[in-house]
Amino acid sequence: MIDLPKTNTESIIKKKRYRNKESLTAFLCLIPVFMGLSIISYIPTIAVFVLSMFDWNGLTAPKFVALDNFVRIFSRDMYFYDSVRVTIVYAFIAVAGSLLYSLIIALFLNRKIPARPFWRAIFFIPYMLPAAGVFTAWRWLYEVNYGLFNYAFRILGLPPQQFVQSPAQVLPSLALIAVWCSGNLIVIFVASLQNVARVYMEAAEIDGANAWQRFWNVTIPCISPIIFYNMLMALISNLQVITPALAMTNGGPQNGSMFMSYIIYMYGFQKNRLGYASAYAVIFFMIVGIFTAILFKTFGSQFFGGGEKK
Amino acid sequence: MKNHKRIWSLVLTIMLATGILAGCGSDSPTGSSTASSGEASSESGERVTITYSQWGNDTETAATKAVAEKFNASQDRITVEIMQIDHESYISKLNTMATANELPDTGIMSEAGVLTFATNGMLYDISQMYDSDESKPLDSITFKYDGTPVAYSAANEILAIWYNIDLLNEVCAQQGLNVTEFTPPADAGGAWDWDTFVNIAKTLTLDVNGKNANDPDFDKNNIVTYGCSINTLPWQLEVWPLSNGGGFYSADGSEMTVNSPETADALQRIADLYLVHNCSPQPSSTTIALSTSLGSEKIVMATDGAWNVGTYLGPDANFEYGVGVLPYMKEKVTICTGGPNVVFATTKHPEEAMEWLKWYAQEENSWDLIEAGTWMPILESWYTEDEKINKWIDNPYFPEHDMYKSAVVDYAREYSKSTSWYYVNATDVFNSVLDTAMSFAWTGDMTVQEALDKYIPEFEDAYNSGK
Numbered sequence: 001m002i003d004l005p006k007t008n009t010e011s012i013i014k015k016k017r018y019r020n021k022e023s024l025t026a027f028l029c030l031i032p033v034f035m036g037l038s039i040i041s042y043i044p045t046i047a048v049f050v051l052s053m054f055d056w057n058g059l060t061a062p063k064f065v066a067l068d069n070f071v072r073i074f075s076r077d078m079y080f081y082d083s084v085r086v087t088i089v090y091a092f093i094a095v096a097g098s099l100l101y102s103l104i105i106a107l108f109l110n111r112k113i114p115a116r117p118f119w120r121a122i123f124f125i126p127y128m129l130p131a132a133g134v135f136t137a138w139r140w141l142y143e144v145n146y147g148l149f150n151y152a153f154r155i156l157g158l159p160p161q162q163f164v165q166s167p168a169q170v171l172p173s174l175a176l177i178a179v180w181c182s183g184n185l186i187v188i189f190v191a192s193l194q195n196v197a198r199v200y201m202e203a204a205e206i207d208g209a210n211a212w213q214r215f216w217n218v219t220i221p222c223i224s225p226i227i228f229y230n231m232l233m234a235l236i237s238n239l240q241v242i243t244p245a246l247a248m249t250n251g252g253p254q255n256g257s258m259f260m261s262y263i264i265y266m267y268g269f270q271k272n273r274l275g276y277a278s279a280y281a282v283i284f285f286m287i288v289g290i291f292t293a294i295l296f297k298t299f300g301s302q303f304f305g306g307g308e309k310k
Numbered sequence: 311m312k313n314h315k316r317i318w319s320l321v322l323t324i325m326l327a328t329g330i331l332a333g334c335g336s337d338s339p340t341g342s343s344t345a346s347s348g349e350a351s352s353e354s355g356e357r358v359t360i361t362y363s364q365w366g367n368d369t370e371t372a373a374t375k376a377v378a379e380k381f382n383a384s385q386d387r388i389t390v391e392i393m394q395i396d397h398e399s400y401i402s403k404l405n406t407m408a409t410a411n412e413l414p415d416t417g418i419m420s421e422a423g424v425l426t427f428a429t430n431g432m433l434y435d436i437s438q439m440y441d442s443d444e445s446k447p448l449d450s451i452t453f454k455y456d457g458t459p460v461a462y463s464a465a466n467e468i469l470a471i472w473y474n475i476d477l478l479n480e481v482c483a484q485q486g487l488n489v490t491e492f493t494p495p496a497d498a499g500g501a502w503d504w505d506t507f508v509n510i511a512k513t514l515t516l517d518v519n520g521k522n523a524n525d526p527d528f529d530k531n532n533i534v535t536y537g538c539s540i541n542t543l544p545w546q547l548e549v550w551p552l553s554n555g556g557g558f559y560s561a562d563g564s565e566m567t568v569n570s571p572e573t574a575d576a577l578q579r580i581a582d583l584y585l586v587h588n589c590s591p592q593p594s595s596t597t598i599a600l601s602t603s604l605g606s607e608k609i610v611m612a613t614d615g616a617w618n619v620g621t622y623l624g625p626d627a628n629f630e631y632g633v634g635v636l637p638y639m640k641e642k643v644t645i646c647t648g649g650p651n652v653v654f655a656t657t658k659h660p661e662e663a664m665e666w667l668k669w670y671a672q673e674e675n676s677w678d679l680i681e682a683g684t685w686m687p688i689l690e691s692w693y694t695e696d697e698k699i700n701k702w703i704d705n706p707y708f709p710e711h712d713m714y715k716s717a718v719v720d721y722a723r724e725y726s727k728s729t730s731w732y733y734v735n736a737t738d739v740f741n742s743v744l745d746t747a748m749s750f751a752w753t754g755d756m757t758v759q760e761a762l763d764k765y766i767p768e769f770e771d772a773y774n775s776g777k
Binding site: 021025028057058059060076078144145146154159160162165166167250251252253254255266269270271272274 | 401409426430431532592608738739749752753765767771
């Protein structure tokens with residue numbers, strides 16, 4: 001004879017009470033995180049939106065100006081249009097370069113090569129280095145008159161390059177540094193490549209697929225969610241770039257590296273125009289949001305396998 | 311077991327929430343001492359603590375701390391604590407502290423920020439700091455707002471031309487030249503005019519084949535030694551328009567003249583050192599500092615401020631160095647500047663703060679920095695009385711006595727003009743526009759006149775923002 005609960009209703013009530021208590025515990029554990037996020041992220045974000053409608057230098061009382069800051073940015077700011085252009089161009093070059101570089105390196109690191117842990121460390125180390133040190137070192141590599149790159153070019157009989165001193169070369173030069181520092185993407189790609197089911201590759205081999213066909217038709221679809229994730233993360237972080245301008249170029253030459261984050265910092269903390277900088281930040285937030293939405297709309301469904309319409 | 315888990319979850323949650331609330335409730339930023347602590351007054355017999363913020367490398371900070379300790383030991387009413395802030399982020403940090411109402415009691419201030427702070431009532435009125443019969447700092451290094459002194463520079467600094475004597479000898483020997491004819495003059499009476507300077511700089515510029523920039527076969531793509539380098543920081547560029555009869559502003563600052571023909575011509579001559587004459591490296595933010603221009607040991611002469619005696623040339627240079635007066639275009643001139651010491655209006659101890667700054671301004675009390683050559687004195691007597699002059703410049707880091715006396719002491723006394731930030735507000739905004747405009751001229755994409763004309767609306771906005 002099986003012992004059953006007295007009634008099914010009592011069992012259901014017991015389960016509900018258990019779930020309610022579990023929920024309560026979960027909520028209690030989430031409170032500190034939510035409070036921290038509110039104080040560090042949500043409230044400052046709302047404050048920026050509010051501040052963007054004030055003229056405030058941080059030293060005297062703020063003055064409400066409605067949309068004047070936005071009008072000024074779009075109509076009279078000497079940096080705005082250049083900054084939008086250089087920020088977007090830099091982000092695209094850095095994202096494309098980083099993804100390509102990290103995927104290629106990951107493919108090599110996924111193979112059985114001698115001293116594989118050593119090579120993995122070598123390619124990951126640039127990501128761990130302090131940004132200030134990285135840019136200081138690269139500033140000297142790129143130095144027009146005394147840098148190592150131009151020294152090598154002179155020895156090889158090649159003309160010296162301007163690198164970060166040239167408005168045309170500054171963005172690719174800075175993007176190269178971002179590519180060199182993309183060790184985090186390599187690690188993620190290596191992990192995803194190791195999770196590609198061996199059975200698919202064997203099936204493709206049996207069907208006569210060559211290495212490129214296996215890569216394009218098996219590997220890429222299998223790791224497509226990771227590609228999308230890396231692309232999204234790289235896009236957001238490279239749109240928010242500021243360190244190269246702070247450490248190397250001060251936004252020059254000729255506004256060639258006047259990134260939007262740098263302008264926000266410059267107006268907010270160097271020129272004491274907090275309301276104006278907040279307006280810039282709001283516009284920047286919208287631009288990042290638009291690009292993120294475009295990315296999800298165009299690539300999100302394909303990479304997550306929902307491309308076929310039902 | 312489940313009850314234990316719930317109890318521990320609750321305890322952990324409460325601890326975390328308490329920790330966050332405690333941390334957010336703190337008034338003091340982490341790791342820094344802030345505005346004056348304690349309500350004690352020196353008059354009631356209790357020792358008050360005041361803070362003094364300063365920028366500077368470790369050498370300067372150590373020297374400043376030694377001065378503060380000397381002051382603290384000399385009396386029993388006031389204790390001064392030094393707050394070191396990195397030079398690059400000094401203004402940003404002060405602005406943030408001002409917004410948070412957590413400014414120190416006193417501090418050195420960036421020159422460009424003084425009048426902005428004064429305009430917004432952030433500086434304490436120090437016009438009564440000196441009695442009428444007391445020796446005051448030079449008028450040329452007094453910041454004035456509406457005619458009233460609001461700050462005195464802590465030190466006087468002028469621009470001069472500094473050169474690598476070893477490299478100069480080597481380049482002259484290589485070409486069989488008389489070194490004396492190519493040595494920058496220390497006496498303003500014998501200062502080089504601009505054309506002479508350019509010709510000398512070109513002669514001292516050598517390519518990999520040993521040809522100088524005056525030679526028709528000179529290879530400008532393979533230069534191994536440059537004759538000169540001009541510091542292109544916007545505030546330092548002002549000396550050249552002044553020398554050419556122009557300037558960024560009128561003499562009283564009531565009018566902006568940045569795109570006048572004289573100003574544009576002066577700045578074009580600077581750009582042409584690289585673009586036309588090939589005797590200077592391309593202007594670069596990397597090689598502006600003397601420690602990198604002369605420090606590369608590939609540049610014979612470079613312009614920069616007198617503080618380099620103590621911060622680089624004296625202690626760290628691997629070569630023997632000399633100093634000369636700047637070349638001139640129409641008028642012999644140099645500009646003077648110096649970070650001012652200010653009393654912030656938020657201080658709770660203004661009398662003690664002014665007492666500290668007045669004590670600090672006396673040369674005897676900041677002697678370490680003057681003796682090292684980092685600071686020049688601010689009182690006029692140090693530029694006129696031989697005994698004081700000798701005490702000042704007969705020290706290890708300084709170059710030959712007569713050279714420095716003529717090229718720096720006498721030059722400062724007779725030929726220096728105040729940098730415009732002593733009497734014009736918002737020069738930091740103006741200078742950032744100038745930096746952007748000049749970036750088009752340094753590459754040759756535009757002439758200087760075209761670049762300045764293109765950015766005139768922005769210059770006017772910047773100038774008017776300070777009114």
